Amino acid sequence: MTHAMERYFVPEPSKYPIFGSIALLLFASGAVMWLNRVGPGQWVFFLGIAVLVYMLFGWFGQVIRESESGKYGAKVDRSFRWSMGWFIFSEVMFFSAFFGALFYARVLTVPSLASGANEALIWPGFTPAWPTDGPYLVDPFTPMGAWGIPALNTLILLTSGGTLTWAHYGLLKGNRTQLKLGLLLTILLGATFLGFQIYEYIHAYGELNLRLDTGIYGSTFFMLTGFHGLHVTIGAIMLTVTLGRVLAGHFRPDHHFAFEATAWYWHFVDVVWLMLFVVVYWL
Template sequence: MSGGSYYVPATSKWPILGSLAVGTMMVGTGSVLVHGRGTLVMGLGLVGVLAVMALWFRDVIKESRQGLYDAQMDRSFRQGMGWFIFSEVMFFAAFFGALFYVRTFALPWLDGEGAKGVAALLWPDFTASWPLLDPPGDVAGPVETFSPWQLPLVNTLILVGSSITLTVAHEGLKEGYRATTRNWLFVTLLLGISFIIIQGVEYYEAYHHYGITLQAGIYGATFFLLTGFHGAHVIIGATILAIIFIRVLRGHFAAENHFGFEAACWYWHFVDVVWIGLFLFVYVF
């Protein structure tokens, strides 16, 4: 490549091992869903995926610390992270789309509106409303829904605050203030863990006092799909931040070379933006 270099990575066993681990996990998961057995296979696959990720990332960190990556590799990492986050945007867009479809089209049709109004013949007394506390048929709906101005608002403030503290930590790293980076990154990690704990409390309340379960009609299903997958992403993001924090303590990042830190910031800010959408369209409106 004219005017620069092109890094060719060494032969790696991790891609094929990662594919085998994911395949094993999917076979086990499919067996559990269809036949009710296969938990061991699914668990072994999950352990394999986590092991491959940890060892593969370890090698990437070593190669970066050895100075093997140049500007071309930096662009490659940035493009890869960008496409990964885009795929996550599409993932959540599908679930938000399902929520909007149900609220905008399906419920009015069941209530007798438009050309699809024949569906109202099945449940003549059905009245479209959201949240749907009294689903048609034999499905048990939730008793009541969460007030958005209690635990959901607290979690919103926590995540928005964590984006601010992470930005302060990032700016500190760019200016070479390692103590600032370390301290504010630690605060961000604590906020992320607090969010997870509060969501756990909310789920307990949902199941035991509000009647909101995966079987509680379309409201329960969409509630847990959206908030549950988001919670999983918060756990992943907190894990990433914990690893980045350890690397900061070991002095792995420099003011002019810290894409690993920056990629973690991108992911965490994405998780925060998704939560704002959830807060507005799942809890408030």
Template sequence: MSASHSAQGKEAPYYYVPADSVHPVRASFSLLLTLLGAALWINSYEAGFWLFIVGIIGLFVVLYGWFGDAIRESESGMNSVRVDYSYRWSMAWFIFSEVMFFSAFFGALWYAREVTTPWLSDLDHQTLLWPNFTGAWPNFGPAGVVSEFKTVGPFWLPTINTALLLTSGLTLTISHHALRAGNRGKTIFWLLATVVLGFTFVACQAYEYYHAYTELNLRFDSGAYGSLFYMLTGFHGFHVILGATFLTVILIRLLKGHFSANHHFGFEGAAWYWHFVDVVWLGLYLFVYWF
């Protein structure tokens, strides 16, 4: 499609509808294999592990093809302004669903620390349920059923990780402004810096987990504190990996000449997600490591 047709396509008052696709069916089948394999794996069936691996690989292959089709449609000018609005609203609702996801875990942390722990330590419950249970947070459970552990404080790795993520948000914003100004070289440089900072965060968190397990004896089964610590920080780390992967794909697309100053929702969508990850980490830094 010529450049003139591409420009007209972006502004045309129509809504592009893709042709019938096999991607949803293949994705569903891959997810079925993944979940079936996981269920068999945790129940000690040897075939479960291999089904899980095949499902995960199949899902990545499907997503590669599916997103590739979407990129080709965008770069060939098939997406009108209405399609662009649709993408933006879809990304906004997706991030809202992620907000609700993390809100549930933050709510669980607050409820365990501020409601159930003091409630179980009052005199009546100590007499009827667990004698000598203390209302301190964290605790080792009634009668010391949880192995003794140490908590993870804010210094120094969590603080270093906070600096890494906040800096990455700044470099990503600089990259975005450079793209809007049409400066592709500056855009690529600062986006590359963002990707490096993101994966450095992941490496630091992996080391933190190693330290917590081997030196602090803090494990997933270390009572409510251990479970919530790893659920919150683990899911956040998973989202950082996803976000850094999104940005890596955007970086590759920039190197291939994709995006323009006025047409770059792929970049913006990944940037929205990354800033959301930054905000979630600030909540974790305050309520998990400090308070």
């Protein structure tokens, strides 16, 4: 066992990377064709999704089988941790770009338009205040308030972080019942968050006249909250897979990095939402 823990496992050549490349090609080209109403764009898009799902099930299934068979040692575990850390860092940079766009528009661009040198660029009735919708909208819109569904969703996500931590403590103590219940509660809270966000979008479009094309406010609002909702969806899928593995008897107190990786991702999503709530909804 000591020897197995010291060596580095080298997997056999895999077919799944090429399937991932094909999936991304079909996904991207199908999306472009679909948006431009060219040929069978939507079918190419969904074919890419299907190939991607096949790749994910096959590749992750292979990794899970190798892990459960005891082929991974301390060095492989360390490489997994570094890989997940860099992945989350890339997600930090992803959201930083959108937060940066919001900062640039709100703090720099809108006030600068009120200066005398930019009078020719603005429209009648312009005020250098946030939010601004631009000169081309006929119907005014209502900004999304913070105290309502956004505040409730903040409480839901914070609670989900607590239930996930509670599940982690159950795993470390060998309490499988606590582990299962904590994971199930976290998944349900994530699904509730997404349900409220869908309702919020329907309310924004139907009653507030707040849309993706509602000037810079609408575009930054939906890009930030929409991509965050996508990440919550991905996190909920990861949690569901983790719960399935727990029910199958996987994970031990001393061997459960897949659980930890999912927890890292979920806590990252929580932190991003807190920033969104303050910057997008509250201020």
